[in-house]
Every structure is written in structure tokens, then in C-alpha cells.
Amino acid sequence: MEQGRKMVEVMNFNFFYGHAQCLKNISFDIAAHQVTSIIGPSGCGKSTFLRCLNRMNDLIPSARMEGSIKIDGQDISAPGLDVVSLRKKVGMVFQKPNPFPKSIFDNVAYGLRINGTVDKHIGDKVEESLKNAVLWDEVKSRLHESALSLSGGQQQRLCVARALAIAPEIVLMDEPASALDPVATAKLEELIIRLKQKYTIIIVTHNMQQAARISDMTAFFMQGDLVEFGLTNQIFTRPKKQITEEYITGRFG
Amino acid sequence: MKSSDIKQFLGLNALRLCMAVVLLILFVIFYDIISKGAGKISWAFLSQPPRNGMTEGGIFPAIVGTFCVTVITAVFAIPFGVGCAIYLNEYAKDSWITRAIRMAIRNLSGVPSIVYGLFGVVLFVNMMQFGTCILSAGLTLGLMTLPWTITASEEALKSIPNAYREGSLALGATKWQAIRTNVLPYAVPGMLTGSILGLARAAGETAPILFTGAAFSLPILPSSVKDQFMALPYHLYIMSTQHQAIVKVRPIAYGTALVLIALVFFMNFGAVVLRYHLRKQKKD
Ligand SMILES: Nc1ncnc2c1ncn2[C@@H]1O[C@H](COP(=O)(O)OP(=O)(O)O)[C@@H](O)[C@H]1O
Ligand SMILES: [Mg+2]
Numbered sequence: 173m174e175q176g177r178k179m180v181e182v183m184n185f186n187f188f189y190g191h192a193q194c195l196k197n198i199s200f201d202i203a204a205h206q207v208t209s210i211i212g213p214s215g216c217g218k219s220t221f222l223r224c225l226n227r228m229n230d231l232i233p234s235a236r237m238e239g240s241i242k243i244d245g246q247d248i249s250a251p252g253l254d255v256v257s258l259r260k261k262v263g264m265v266f267q268k269p270n271p272f273p274k275s276i277f278d279n280v281a282y283g284l285r286i287n288g289t290v291d292k293h294i295g296d297k298v299e300e301s302l303k304n305a306v307l308w309d310e311v312k313s314r315l316h317e318s319a320l321s322l323s324g325g326q327q328q329r330l331c332v333a334r335a336l337a338i339a340p341e342i343v344l345m346d347e348p349a350s351a352l353d354p355v356a357t358a359k360l361e362e363l364i365i366r367l368k369q370k371y372t373i374i375i376v377t378h379n380m381q382q383a384a385r386i387s388d389m390t391a392f393f394m395q396g397d398l399v400e401f402g403l404t405n406q407i408f409t410r411p412k413k414q415i416t417e418e419y420i421t422g423r424f425g
Numbered sequence: 426m427k428s429s430d431i432k433q434f435l436g437l438n439a440l441r442l443c444m445a446v447v448l449l450i451l452f453v454i455f456y457d458i459i460s461k462g463a464g465k466i467s468w469a470f471l472s473q474p475p476r477n478g479m480t481e482g483g484i485f486p487a488i489v490g491t492f493c494v495t496v497i498t499a500v501f502a503i504p505f506g507v508g509c510a511i512y513l514n515e516y517a518k519d520s521w522i523t524r525a526i527r528m529a530i531r532n533l534s535g536v537p538s539i540v541y542g543l544f545g546v547v548l549f550v551n552m553m554q555f556g557t558c559i560l561s562a563g564l565t566l567g568l569m570t571l572p573w574t575i576t577a578s579e580e581a582l583k584s585i586p587n588a589y590r591e592g593s594l595a596l597g598a599t600k601w602q603a604i605r606t607n608v609l610p611y612a613v614p615g616m617l618t619g620s621i622l623g624l625a626r627a628a629g630e631t632a633p634i635l636f637t638g639a640a641f642s643l644p645i646l647p648s649s650v651k652d653q654f655m656a657l658p659y660h661l662y663i664m665s666t667q668h669q670a671i672v673k674v675r676p677i678a679y680g681t682a683l684v685l686i687a688l689v690f691f692m693n694f695g696a697v698v699l700r701y702h703l704r705k706q707k708k709d
Binding site: 257272331338 | 518519586588589591592593594595596597598599602606607611
């Protein structure tokens with residue numbers, strides 16, 4: 173079933189906001205170089221789960237976690253973990269495109285610069301990342317214009333390029349297409365499928381067709397539980413649980 | 426007319442009347458000062474020291490003194506204010522201590538300026554032994570301006586979207602890197618604007634500098650921050666209430682008032698222009 177090495181191993185993982193338990197005893201493995209989608213009704217904990225993987229929830233004072241998540245064999249829920257190097261390894265693209273109010277070039281160079289990349293390499297890496305994010309041809313003549321002048325779809329691909337620039341192994345995407353029109357969404361989906369050759373992609377989506385189109389594996393979350401996890405094809409054609417089927421066929425959610 | 430229409434009519438006109446009264450007062454003040462002060466303004470008035478027991482000559486030393494003391498105020502109040510704001514908005518957890526700090530800051534901005542003046546005498550002039558000088562007066566005004574710069578800087582930081590912080594952290598920035606490279610640069614316009622407004626207020630204050638360094642009259646310009654100085658608001662106070670030939674020096678008092686108002690106006694105007702430019706720069 174799962175080919176390749178395990179990139180993420182989640183074991184008996186619980187997550188709390190204060191006293192409210194938001195993720196309940198989650199266990200599953202995510203393989204390298206695959207696209208894994210996380211689906212489920214809103215409020216079920218998809219974003220929370222994704223943000224655990226790069227410890228973004230650290231910013232929330234009441235957040236607390238139990239159990240373990242290993243990335244590349246290393247337990248990332250340990251309190252003493254170096255979150256900065258974790259976040260370099262696990263990139264993230266947010267729901268709403270969030271280009272910084274800088275030039276296109278400076279956006280992509282941002283992560284490189286804070287990581288101390290020497291100036292003479294930055295230009296090449298920016299170009300490479302923009303090519304990887306299939307944005308180069310559209311922006312090569314206007315690299316020094318503001319990133320805010322790009323369209324929404326271009327902005328989101330710029331955010332992908334920015335995340336790729338620091339050479340992560342995993343790219344997390346939280347409903348990356350929810351603010352985009354159908355054409356921009358199609359481009360982004362194409363890009364995601366291309367990216368799995370080099371990266372492990374974990375994507376939250378509320379769009380069933382999107383999950384079916386782009387992902388190898390699908391995890392269905394509900395009210396903090398991992399209801400079902402398996403090959404996308406199997407989940408969408410022969411779900412094991414009744415409730416999964418009801419969700420996928422749109423009877424609730 | 427229905428009674429509700431009449432109420433509407435009366436209400437609206439009552440508001441208009443309030444507006445008109447405020448504008449009228451403002452107009453009368455400006456008219457009074459400009460009509461009586463404008464005749465006094467000349468290059469000589471701006472560039473010469475007072476002469477003949479301050480009955481002739483200009484106000485050059487007072488302009489220099491106010492400028493110097495405002496620089497000290499800025500050098501003290503802006504960095505400290507920005508630092509406090511960064512701590513409060515970016516680092517401090519929401520606890521009773523931070524709530525108490527915020528309340529203290531709010532209350533500090535309501536403390537009468539004469540109290541700051543006395544505090545400045547005790548702290549800077551006596552305890553720290555700076556004596557009465559530009560430094561003591563500037564620091565006293567700095568203390569008074571601090572609540573303004575903190576509040577302005579905090580508001581500026583609050584207006585920066587969280588997506589900039591998260592986006593930066595997600596790219597492997599440390600918290601300080603995220604703040605320094607992706608929050609502060611965008612908060613600077615707001616911080617500066619608010620700070621300049623605070624400084625403009627400080628530049629026009631008399632009470633805090635009264636006992637901490639402002640001099641009645643000085644034959645020479647200050648040569649270091651440890652010297653006493655003349656200042657526009659204090660000079661105005663003297664010329665309008667303390668001088669032995671009050672009626673004779675009235676035009677000088679009006680000239681001084683006009684220069685002081687112009688200074689404050691230009692600082693406020695400068696703040697607006699600066700904000701406009703930095704915003705535009707940020708956009709392209
Ligand atoms: N910062 C927070 N503090 C407290 N509760 C939160 C916070 N963020 C999310 N939650 C709660 O956790 C649950 C899961 O939220 P989330 O992970 O955003 O869901 P999803 O992304 O699946 O829509 C929701 O009930 C939400 O209200
Ligand atoms: Mg979500």
C-alpha cells in the first residue's frame with residue numbers, strides 16, 4: 173500500500189486548546205513523495221493538525237499537545253526541539269495568500285536571507301524556486317515589482333515559491349485554493365502534482381474533487397477524530413465507514 | 426412638520442452650532458495671533474538674540490533651545506517607546522502584570538505636566554546631578570512624551586497583519602528576525618507619526634522645563650547639553666506675564682507665539698507628509 177519511506181509518523185497524538193480537546197488520539201503515517209489530503213467538515217481540526225507539524229501552534233498560549241509526531245524519525249513534539257530548523261524542513265503555504273509587501277524577488281529571497289544565504293547565490297535560487305512553482309515565465313520581467321501587484325493565483329504560487337526556496341522536505345498547504353478562481357486553482361493543482369517528485373505534500377482541502385484529483389492518500393477527520401485514512405482512490409470509491417461515505421457524497425459537512 | 430421632523434431639524438442644527446463655535450474659537454485664536462504677530466516676523470527677528478533687556482531684537486536663542494531640547498526628548502522617548510511597545514505587543518503574555526503596565530501608561534499620559542516638571546527636578550537635576558540644563562529638561566519632556574510614543578508604536582504594531590509574522594516564522598525565522606524584518610519596517614510610519622505628534626506637544630510645554638533647565642534670558646547660545654537654554658514657550662510666558670515692560674514687548678510675545686504655533690504646525694504637517702510618503706513607498 174504505502175510505498176517509500178515514512179516521512180511523518182503520528183502516534184497517539186492529542187491536542188488541546190486550554191481544556192477543549194481538538195485532536196483525539198490520532199495515529200497514521202505519511203509517506204515521502206506523496207500528496208496526502210486531509211478532508212473533513214470545518215472545525216474538525218484539520219488546520220490544527222497541519223499547524224502541529226511545523227509547531228505553528230506554539231504561538232497560541234493555551235495550546236498543549238500529547239503523544240508523538242515524528243518527522244524523518246525525529247520527535248517534533250519534544251519541548252526542547254529546535255523549531256526554527258523544523259520550520260526550515262517543513263514549509264507552509266497559508267489559506268489566504270500572504271505575500272509580504274516587498275518585491276517579488278525579495279519575497280522569494282526572504283527565507284534565504286534570514287537563513288544567511290550569501291548574496292551571490294540568492295539570484296539563482298530565486299529563479300529556481302520560481303521555476304519550480306511554475307511562476308517564472310509570468311514574473312521574470314517584473315521581479316522587482318511589488319508582490320501585491322500579482323493576481324491572487326500568482327500570489328499563492330509566489331508563496332509556494334517562497335516556501336520552496338529554503339529547500340524544505342515537506343510542504344504543508346492549508347486550503348491553498350480557497351481564495352482562488354477555477355483557472356488559478358487548476359494551475360495550483362497541476363503544480364502540486366509536479367511538486368511531489370521533490371517534496372512531500374500535505375494539503376488540507378474542503379473540496380472533495382480536489383482531494384480526489386491531486387492526492388495519493390486521504391485522511392478524513394471528524395470532530396477531532398481520524399475517521400479513516402487510506403488510498404485516495406479507495407476512500408472515494410469504497411470507503412470503509414458509513415460516515416466517510418456520507419461526507420464524501422455530500423450528505424453533510 | 427411632524428414632531429420627529431422638528432426634532433431632527435433641531436438636533437442637526439444643534440450639532441452644526443457646536444461645530445461653528447469650535448471653528449470660531451479656533452479662528453479667533455489664529456486671527457489674533459497672526460494679525461498681531463505677523464508684523465513682527467522678519468529674518469532679523471528669527472536670527473537675532475534679544476537686546477535691551479528683551480525689549481528689542483529677536484528670539485533666535487529660544488528657537489535654538491527648543492530645537493535642542495526636542496532633539497533630546499526624541500532621542501530618549503522614541504527608542505524607549507518603541508522598545509516598550511515591541512515588548513508589550515509582541516512578547517508580553519496577557520497577564521495581570523501587562524494589564525497593570527498598560528493601565529499605568531494610560532494614567533501617565535494624564536499626569537499634569539507640572540508634576541513631570543517637579544519629578545524631573547528631583548530625578549535628573551538633583552539625584553542624577555545633571556543640574557538645570559538641556560539634558561534634564563529634555564529627559565523630563567521625554568518622560569512626559571513616553572506614554573505617547575509607546576501608545577503610538579503599539580497601535581502601529583497592532584495594525585501589522587498577523588500573516589506577516591506567521592509567514593515569516595513559517596520560513597524559519599526566529600521571533601526576533603520576524604519582528605525585525607517583517608513587522609517593524611511596516612510599523613515605522615505609524616510609529617514616527619505618533620511620535621512626532623507627541624514631540625510637537627512636548628515642544629510647546631512650559632511647566633516641565635520651568636525648573637529643569639529653561640533660562641529667563643541668556644547672553645550666549647548653549648554649547649553643550651549641560652548648559653541652560655532659552656525656549657519658545659517659556660520665552661512666551663515671560664514676555665506675556667513676567668516682563669517689566671509688558672505692553673511694550675507685547676508684539677514680541679505675539680511674534681514668539683506665532684513662531685511656536687508654526688513650529689508645532691509644521692511638525693504635525695511633517696508627520697502627515699512622512700506617513701503619506703512611507704505608505705506610498707511601501708505600496709510600490
Ligand atoms: N486559537 C484557538 N483557540 C481555541 N480554539 C481554537 C483555536 N483555533 C481553533 N480552535 C478550535 O479548534 C477546532 C478546530 O479548528 P481548526 O483546526 O481550525 O478546524 P478546521 O481547520 O478543520 O476547520 C475548532 O472547534 C476551533 O474552534
Ligand atoms: Mg481550517
